[in-house]
Amino acid sequence: MPELPEVETIVRSLRDGGQFGPSVLGRRVDAAYVDWPRTIAEPEAESFQGLILGRSITAVSRRGKHIVLHLDEGFLVIHLRMSGDLRVEEAFDAAGEAVPFRKHDRVGLTFHDGYRMVFHNPRKFGRMWLTDNTRHLFKKLGPEPLDDALTREDFFIMLQHHKRQIKPLLMDQTFLAGMGNIYTDEALFAARIHPLTISHQISAEQAGVLLEEIRAVLQEGIRRNGSSIDWAYRGGTFQNEFQVYQRTGEDCPVCGTEIERIVVGQRGTHFCPHCQPLL
DNA sequence: CACGTCACCTGCGTGC
DNA sequence: TGCACGCAGGTGACGT
Numbered sequence: 001m002p003e004l005p006e007v008e009t010i011v012r013s014l015r016d017g018g019q020f021g022p023s024v025l026g027r028r029v030d031a032a033y034v035d036w037p038r039t040i041a042e043p044e045a046e047s048f049q050g051l052i053l054g055r056s057i058t059a060v061s062r063r064g065k066h067i068v069l070h071l072d073e074g075f076l077v078i079h080l081r082m083s084g085d086l087r088v089e090e091a092f093d094a095a096g097e098a099v100p101f102r103k104h105d106r107v108g109l110t111f112h113d114g115y116r117m118v119f120h121n122p123r124k125f126g127r128m129w130l131t132d133n134t135r136h137l138f139k140k141l142g143p144e145p146l147d148d149a150l151t152r153e154d155f156f157i158m159l160q161h162h163k164r165q166i167k168p169l170l171m172d173q174t175f176l177a178g179m180g181n182i183y184t185d186e187a188l189f190a191a192r193i194h195p196l197t198i199s200h201q202i203s204a205e206q207a208g209v210l211l212e213e214i215r216a217v218l219q220e221g222i223r224r225n226g227s228s229i230d231w232a233y234r235g236g237t238f239q240n241e242f243q244v245y246q247r248t249g250e251d252c253p254v255c256g257t258e259i260e261r262i263v264v265g266q267r268g269t270h271f272c273p274h275c276q277p278l279l
Numbered sequence: 280c281a282c283g284t285c286a287c288c289t290g291c292g293t294g295c
Numbered sequence: 296t297g298c299a300c301g302c303a304g305g306t307g308a309c310g311t
Contacts, residue, residue, distance in 0.1 A: 082305050083289080084305095164282085171305090245304095
């Protein structure tokens, strides 16, 4: 469930407490459980278990789709990829017995006060890095779409610098950090831009509209606590606002034309052929 | 540089 | 019921 709005929702819950459990701030790691060692991208999984012990979480932030737990020494960075999920829960039952981990729980960090944070990750794509410095992880990431420092003019110039199909370009994390399949389809629909449009051919005015629509769908996604679909229910409600995503064959909410599905860059892509003509 | 393909994984819905 | 297949919110490594 991981695009920018879902990651931001999790970050806020980890920081402030919320629908996914209490805050992790101030909690100290007392024990580490690793079910799938490849989850630990850095350092080696064996050394990770010892190195994380005794460290406390002092802040929680986000960069693109990465969750950043700031520790009193270093950082724990988490990427959920396709199917990752975090929850914070009590690690022991009333009798003091450890609550068993669930199927697909890959990593568990038990805190000094009896709570734990669990990384649930059915498809095993998600990764964690325990590192003293995050620079090497983020150096290639593009700007944050919600950062006001990114202007419409900047965005137009960025588009002019590439001759690529707009959809894969928006999903390229080195171009812009945080967009995924859902919010890209929704933003392109809102901006009335065909997903195969070559970035280079988008006018300055259209670029401005696109940036604003990207921000609008991301902000609405955050406001609704992200999207919940199928197996990965997270309590979000943005799925109820989808205009085109997963609505193949249904009527376009604007003009009534049937929503089409094509494949772009190996990803299912949904758009209205009438509202989003390929110029 | 841009794009297609495959790989990494598991689970679910569909159609035969 | 069983089974093959296609599909899924992501990304990185290749080859052309």
